[in-house]
Amino acid sequence: MAQTDVPHVSVASERLQLVIEALSYASVDEFDSCLSLLQRSNEKDEFSELETAFSIFVRELGEAKAELNRALTQQEAANRELEAKLETIEMQQAAIRELSTPIIEVWAGVLCLPVVGVVDSQRSAEMTETLLETIVAKQARMAIVDITGIDVMDTKTADHFIKMARAVRLLGAECIVSGINPGIAQTLTHIGVDLTGVRTLRSLRDALQLYLRETEQLVVQQKSHFARRESEI
Numbered sequence: 233m234a235q236t237d238v239p240h241v242s243v244a245s246e247r248l249q250l251v252i253e254a255l256s257y258a259s260v261d262e263f264d265s266c267l268s269l270l271q272r273s274n275e276k277d278e279f280s281e282l283e284t285a286f287s288i289f290v291r292e293l294g295e296a297k298a299e300l301n302r303a304l305t306q307q308e309a310a311n312r313e314l315e316a317k318l319e320t321i322e323m324q325q326a327a328i329r330e331l332s333t334p335i336i337e338v339w340a341g342v343l344c345l346p347v348v349g350v351v352d353s354q355r356s357a358e359m360t361e362t363l364l365e366t367i368v369a370k371q372a373r374m375a376i377v378d379i380t381g382i383d384v385m386d387t388k389t390a391d392h393f394i395k396m397a398r399a400v401r402l403l404g405a406e407c408i409v410s411g412i413n414p415g416i417a418q419t420l421t422h423i424g425v426d427l428t429g430v431r432t433l434r435s436l437r438d439a440l441q442l443y444l445r446e447t448e449q450l451v452v453q454q455k456s457h458f459a460r461r462e463s464e465i
Contacts, residue, residue: 270287
């Protein structure tokens with residue numbers, strides 16, 4: 233069988249060196265430098281076709297990489313914008329929580345928490361936490377939870393306030409629930425909510441007046457006690 237002659241292409245070592253060097257540039261994404269080296273040769277032979285094909289490949293690869301980098305840059309910008317929006321939303325939610333749980337020091341040692349709107353489990357937990365922290369910070373002796381702004385009371389809502397009152401008492405302070413209107417009173421009676429241990433009053437004014445009366449009585453008792461001790465001495 234006759235041996236088939238395989239054509240050979242003679243390439244100068246300098247051209248091969250240029251291709252190798254161009255490959256090294258392409259490996260580190262230096263596509264412009266790579267193309268610049270590949271375009272130095274002006275010879276037209278079989279090897280130049282390979283150089284041309286390699287140049288086209290490198291050019292398309294560079295364009296694809298550039299497009300990818302632009303897409304990544306846009307994605308990073310979108311992520312930063314999303315993070316900024318999420319941070320803004322969190323700040324707004326924190327501000328809303330603070331506005332929805334305004335605790336007022338109406339008297340020395342007396343705090344008032346006016347409640348308006350719907351009270352769910354999450355809001356109840358937030359109100360209770362804020363109220364307890366404020367009681368400790370202000371060394372308050374009484375906390376008045378005013379529910380005048382609540383029109384409808386169900387079993388779960390009533391249970392939230394009962395737990396809140398019990399938590400306040402555990403800190404050594406007294407808790408009064410004021411603002412009980414006739415409709416809420418009838419509802420609580422109808423659904424059989426146990427308000428044992430929870431002091432309730434019709435209005436915030438009644439709660440403050442009760443505090444003043446009890447404070448005056450306490451002062452009178454203390455004066456009487458000191459007077460007896462002085463007389464015994």
